[in-house]
Amino acid sequence: MNNITTIDKITKELDLIQDIYNIQFSKIDADSWIYRIFNEYGNPTDGRFINNFEICSEIELLNISSFKDEFTHRYENTQNTTLLKNQISKIRDKAASVLGFYNQNLKTGGIATDFYNHSKEIFEDAKAHYDYVRRHDALILVNEDYFISGMYFGCDSRCIDIEDFTTLPNRYEYAYSGNNFLLADICKSLIDFADDFLRTTTTESSVYLSSKKGMKIDYIRVINCLHELGFFTDSNGNSITKKQAFESFGTAINKNLEDYDKDLSRSLSDSTALLKHLEIFDSMREKMTEIFNSK
Numbered sequence: 636m637n638n639i640t641t642i643d644k645i646t647k648e649l650d651l652i653q654d655i656y657n658i659q660f661s662k663i664d665a666d667s668w669i670y671r672i673f674n675e676y677g678n679p680t681d682g683r684f685i686n687n688f689e690i691c692s693e694i695e696l697l698n699i700s701s702f703k704d705e706f707t708h709r710y711e712n713t714q715n716t717t718l719l720k721n722q723i724s725k726i727r728d729k730a731a732s733v734l735g736f737y738n739q740n741l742k743t744g745g746i747a748t749d750f751y752n753h754s755k756e757i758f759e760d761a762k763a764h765y766d767y768v769r770r771h772d773a774l775i776l777v778n779e780d781y782f783i784s785g786m787y788f789g790c791d792s793r794c795i796d797i798e799d800f801t802t803l804p805n806r807y808e809y810a811y812s813g814n815n816f817l818l819a820d821i822c823k824s825l826i827d828f829a830d831d832f833l834r835t836t837t838t839e840s841s842v843y844l845s846s847k848k849g850m851k852i853d854y855i856r857v858i859n860c861l862h863e864l865g866f867f868t869d870s871n872g873n874s875i876t877k878k879q880a881f882e883s884f885g886t887a888i889n890k891n892l893e894d895y896d897k898d899l900s901r902s903l904s905d906s907t908a909l910l911k912h913l914e915i916f917d918s919m920r921e922k923m924t925e926i927f928n929s930k
Contacts, residue, residue, distance in 0.1 A: 641705050642722050645825070647781035648697055649729045652818045654783055655775065656736055658682045659746065675789035684746040685773045687814050689791045691807035692777040697821055703828050710836060717883045718869070720833060727829035734822040741815045776807065844888040852902055853915040855895050858884050860916075 639647075658672060661682035674680040690696065709719055741747050750771060757763045769789055776785040792810065844850055861867065862880045869875050877895075885892035902912070 641702055642726065644781075645702055645726055646729060649726075649733055649822070649825075651696070651777065651781050651783070652822065653733050653736065655685070655688070655786075655818065656733070656741060656815070658783070658786055659684055659741070671783055671785055673785065673787050675787060677787075680788060683788060684741075684750040684771055685788075685815060686750065686768055686771040687812065688773040688775055690775045690777060690809075690811040690813070691792055692809040692811070693779040693807055694777070694781070695809055696777065696781075696811060699821060699824055699828075702825075706832065710832070713870075716836060717886060718879065720836060721879075721882055723829045723832050727826055727833075730822040730825040730829070734819055734826065737815060737819040737822070742819070747815075840887050840889050842888050844890050851890070852898055854884075854888070855881070855892065855898055856902075856912060856915055857919075859895070859899060 659682045661672060663679055663681055672680055672682055706719065706723060710716065713719060754764065754768060757767060772789060772791060774785075774787040774790040774792060775783060776787075778784045844854060858880060859877070862877050865874070867875055867880050869879075881892040881895040885895075
């Protein structure tokens with residue numbers, strides 16, 4: 636995958652972690668994962684708890700230090716810090732979602748507890764213990780699109796039972812070993828970095844929107860019209876999205892305008908007459924007339 640941005644790369648990697656977590660709960664008769672999950676003999680199988688895994692990948696994965704270095708460098712060399720912080724916030728939210736899934740489903744209880752309890756019960760029987768733990772190892776194959784092209788339980792890259800495995804060293808340049816906890820720790824590292832980044836780069840605005848009824852929707856109406864008229868660009872003179880505009884103007888007044896579109900939609904879809912929408916612009920016209928005549 637050529638020319639992928641750092642944001643897209645880390646987003647796809649977080650999706651990959653979520654996929655690895657999800658697969659452990661998949662069922663042959665219910666999930667599309669059936670075409671990618673196999674046992675050590677190459678037969679489709681249900682998902683199961685992963686004790687340890689080996690990833691063979693066609694692309695480099697989870698270079699978190701590179702991600703941190705790039706965003707630190709970008710912050711030091713850009714004037715558009717709002718865009719940068721919005722990107723960091725989105726990565727943080729996604730990492731938190733994946734970590735939340737791990738904490739709820741794989742950290743304790745459920746299939747994790749079942750695995751560890753049974754492993755302890757048969758510990759004295761060396762062969763039975765080895766075979767059981769081995770069944771919960773997994774080989775994960777990742778293609779250049781950050782997509783799991785195959786997951787084999789009870790296997791690693793040294794397996795020779797499946798013909799395709801003999802070509803692994805030639806097909807997959809990168810190899811990684813780990814477990815569910817390690818993936819969760821990567822998410823935690825991203826969250827910590829994002830929190831530190833946002834805390835040290837965010838200066839609260841000294842301006843606040845009046846709490847007077849109707850002020851918020853009128854503010855949104857004005858910004859919306861100005862954007863439609865082409866008033867706003869980025870630092871290079873390129874057009875920005877309406878979402879970017881509202882994120883910036885929300886920051887300026889310490890107000891979350893993330894749902895600006897919903898506010899606009901509600902005000903346009905209810906019985907509010909056009910004259911009501913025009914009131915703020917009439918007020919601005921009157922105020923400008925007053926300012927002009929006061930000279």
